[in-house]
Amino acid sequence: MKYYAIIVGGGSGKRMQNPVAKQFLLLGNQPVLMHTLSAFYHSNFKPELILVLHPDLHQQWDDLCTQYNFEVPHLLVRGGEQRFHSVRNGLMAIKGDGIIAIHDAVRPLVSQKLITRTYEEAEENGNAVCCIKPSDSVRRLKADQSKIINRDELVLVQTPQTFEISQLRKAYQQPYRAKFTDDASVVEKAGFKINLIEGERSNLKITFPEDLELAHFLLR
Ligand SMILES: Nc1ccn([C@@H]2O[C@H](COP(=O)(O)OP(=O)(O)OP(=O)(O)O)[C@@H](O)[C@H]2O)c(=O)n1
Numbered sequence: 001m002k003y004y005a006i007i008v009g010g011g012s013g014k015r016m017q018n019p020v021a022k023q024f025l026l027l028g029n030q031p032v033l034m035h036t037l038s039a040f041y042h043s044n045f046k047p048e049l050i051l052v053l054h055p056d057l058h059q060q061w062d063d064l065c066t067q068y069n070f071e072v073p074h075l076l077v078r079g080g081e082q083r084f085h086s087v088r089n090g091l092m093a094i095k096g097d098g099i100i101a102i103h104d105a106v107r108p109l110v111s112q113k114l115i116t117r118t119y120e121e122a123e124e125n126g127n128a129v130c131c132i133k134p135s136d137s138v139r140r141l142k143a144d145q146s147k148i149i150n151r152d153e154l155v156l157v158q159t160p161q162t163f164e165i166s167q168l169r170k171a172y173q174q175p176y177r178a179k180f181t182d183d184a185s186v187v188e189k190a191g192f193k194i195n196l197i198e199g200e201r202s203n204l205k206i207t208f209p210e211d212l213e214l215a216h217f218l219l220r
């Protein structure tokens with residue numbers, strides 16, 4: 001079996017409000033994205049790595065790789081308008097069959113254990129999507145009111161989201177919809193059942209400035 005990982009870093013990181021792309025910000029001794037790529041590179045499954053970045057960032061990435069002597073092999077692909085288009089561009093770079101993990105560039109703290117489990121589960125069940133239970137109470141907003149929701153019926157979805165390539169190829173032939181905020185939503189719409197597995201609270205997505213501070217703390 002052949003294994004792949006598409007690391008999506010094609011976003012612009014508006015919520016981070018930093019002139020430096022958030023995937024390039026320093027976390028410990030190297031940029032966030034180098035932690036993410038290294039995590040997959042060191043996995044037992046030895047996936048082939050495809051990195052998706054906005055074309056405006058390709059030169060800066062090459063420069064960073066030189067500056068940090070970063071030698072993890074990867075294929076660099078152009079990002080698209082939405083995350084959906086970035087994943088689709090990454091997918092188009094893969095020709096054969098196998099299992100693909102799709103992972104946000106800005107989730108650098110993903111553990112080896114979780115990466116292993118998503119590949120194993122996807123190989124057994126067709127796909128594996130990580131999630132955690134909410135620990136806060138949750139309310140639905142409607143006009144000027146809000147109503148409590150039963151949080152036992154909710155999960156918070158993370159990446160990696162890992163699939164047999166055939167599922168992903170079929171799913172990503174669909175036209176883009178605004179509600180396709182992750183890969184599970186695209187694959188589900190194509191008619192496949194989503195297999196949830198337990199994610200990790202430390203597998204945070206660096207979205208706001210506070211997330212990077214927390215990641216620094218968790219890295220120690
Ligand atoms: N056109 C896009 C948009 C997002 N992503 C990637 O999808 C992941 C999750 O997205 P998010 O955290 O929202 O990143 P941004 O879109 O960069 O952030 P923001 O929404 O704050 O602009 C990130 O690794 C991001 O780079 C991508 O590959 N291509």
Ligand SMILES: C[C@](O)(CO)[C@H](O)COP(=O)(O)O
Pocket residue numbers: 083104156157158159181182183205207
């Ligand atoms: C893919 C994702 O990280 C799963 O939680 C999430 O949907 C990305 O959302 P964003 O709005 O692009 O950050």
